[in-house]
Amino acid sequence: MDGGGGPRLGRRAGLTLDPSPINVRDHSGRPLERALRVAIVGVGDRGSVYARHLDDSDGEAVVGAIAEPREAIRKAMGIRYAIPQGAQFADWRDMAVAPRSCDAVVISLRDSEHLEAATAFASAGYDILLEKPMAPTLAECRRIVAAAEKANVWLGVCHVLRYTPYTSLVRSLVEGGAIGDIVNVQHLEPIGFWHFAHSYVRGNWRREATSAPVLLTKSSHDIDWLSYIIGRPATRVSSFGSLLHFRPEHAPGGAAERCLDCAVEDTCAYSAVRIYRKGLTPGLRESSFTAVVAPEYSEDALSDALRNGPYGRCVYGGQNDVADHQVVSIEYAGGITAGFTLTAFSPLENRRTRIFGTKGQITTDGSTVELFDFRSSSTTVHEVASGAASAGEGHAGGDVAMIKAFVRALCDGEPSLFSSDGRTSLTTHEIVFAAEEARLRGEVIGLS
Numbered sequence: 001m002d003g004g005g006g007p008r009l010g011r012r013a014g015l016t017l018d019p020s021p022i023n024v025r026d027h028s029g030r031p032l033e034r035a036l037r038v039a040i041v042g043v044g045d046r047g048s049v050y051a052r053h054l055d056d057s058d059g060e061a062v063v064g065a066i067a068e069p070r071e072a073i074r075k076a077m078g079i080r081y082a083i084p085q086g087a088q089f090a091d092w093r094d095m096a097v098a099p100r101s102c103d104a105v106v107i108s109l110r111d112s113e114h115l116e117a118a119t120a121f122a123s124a125g126y127d128i129l130l131e132k133p134m135a136p137t138l139a140e141c142r143r144i145v146a147a148a149e150k151a152n153v154w155l156g157v158c159h160v161l162r163y164t165p166y167t168s169l170v171r172s173l174v175e176g177g178a179i180g181d182i183v184n185v186q187h188l189e190p191i192g193f194w195h196f197a198h199s200y201v202r203g204n205w206r207r208e209a210t211s212a213p214v215l216l217t218k219s220s221h222d223i224d225w226l227s228y229i230i231g232r233p234a235t236r237v238s239s240f241g242s243l244l245h246f247r248p249e250h251a252p253g254g255a256a257e258r259c260l261d262c263a264v265e266d267t268c269a270y271s272a273v274r275i276y277r278k279g280l281t282p283g284l285r286e287s288s289f290t291a292v293v294a295p296e297y298s299e300d301a302l303s304d305a306l307r308n309g310p311y312g313r314c315v316y317g318g319q320n321d322v323a324d325h326q327v328v329s330i331e332y333a334g335g336i337t338a339g340f341t342l343t344a345f346s347p348l349e350n351r352r353t354r355i356f357g358t359k360g361q362i363t364t365d366g367s368t369v370e371l372f373d374f375r376s377s378s379t380t381v382h383e384v385a386s387g388a389a390s391a392g393e394g395h396a397g398g399d400v401a402m403i404k405a406f407v408r409a410l411c412d413g414e415p416s417l418f419s420s421d422g423r424t425s426l427t428t429h430e431i432v433f434a435a436e437e438a439r440l441r442g443e444v445i446g447l448s
């Protein structure tokens, strides 16, 4: 670590930190004058995860400022990370115009705020780690990348799946020639029936007009991951899919507007009462979802949320319009192909992938990577102990590894240590938007 007050990255000569804006200390009170100072804007679900991992970085990075309108959360985070009052903001806009006290900012606001925040923080000279998707429209994504390039700041996007141990293993097997040349890939995202109901029928990502298509909000990770593994530019894309099931005409007789009033709630797979009450038991998968529905995490708060909030509504109430199943076919340079399926209609499971090469096949579910070698007809099984691949469980080690890569890239002044930089991510977002266009127009869309 350098001990001076100059710019952290050599390439960022001309950008200097405000010399004494905040007094950064580690947990034992030791001053950390040149730890990477990172601001978190939007300390919700994702922002709090990243704050925790930054804080665990052995003093290489600190959470130096936060912006979050919820006072209780802001205060708690301020105490937890010893953030001075002057570096705590209720609105990211105030932080963006205040003297710059941090090297970088994590933008973990809702998707619709990404453009405004990213362009403001780029102009203010912050390096930026931006949550995926970059933004709800391709034009906005392009503007974000252009703003970062114009301001000469580093931009990275949180494609956490790239950083998982199983992805590293798959990449090293592919690059080492273990399966010869990739010919095609089959990739499945089993979102899970109650997870889908939570996020895409009842929750924040249920309508395209207020969010974006599910392929962008959920599966921009997967389309990005395929590009990362295949390592070639996409050339053509087609797609089919629709909202097939979660529609009013599929409501069973006796269904009510809310699960609490429903005569057939007990027989319904998507009962909010059953799913979220189950989540009142800490440690179960459903518990992090119940904590979103009722942040106070009590029986009373949950009953109130089910009675009055969006998560208590019948899944057949018609409040949603995003597709509940979709397939995407992608052709890459050299004629390699990939088929991607997303579905609501599965248990909540890890993604499943088969990579077919000229000399062998890789099969992975994110916790095991199996290599089948054609010549010897033998299978080698690699266990990857990194946990489940859902957001609530750290994306199979991807969250923590991505933050490590981010800290290393900025501390070492070596951007290549972080593979999902803004321009790379823009390219994979372009595939997503082309796939949506293909689905809506019923055409094959070419990518230049």
Ligand SMILES: NC(=O)c1ccc[n+]([C@@H]2O[C@H](COP(=O)([O-])OP(=O)(O)OC[C@H]3O[C@@H](n4cnc5c(N)ncnc54)[C@H](O)[C@@H]3O)[C@@H](O)[C@H]2O)c1
Residues within 6 Å of the ligand: 041, 042, 043, 044, 045, 046, 047, 067, 068, 069, 070, 090, 091, 092, 093, 108, 109, 110, 111, 131, 132, 133, 158, 159, 160, 217, 391, 395
């Ligand atoms: N990388 C992944 O796998 C992954 C997973 C889930 C969500 N996401 C993305 O992460 C982002 C955040 O999602 P989330 O689930 O954490 O949402 P969230 O709603 O939990 O968090 C957003 C936070 O922003 C805060 N906020 C709102 N207005 C603000 C303002 N003016 N100034 C400062 N803060 C403000 C909210 O109070 C909230 O705490 C979204 O873009 C989402 O699509 C990514």
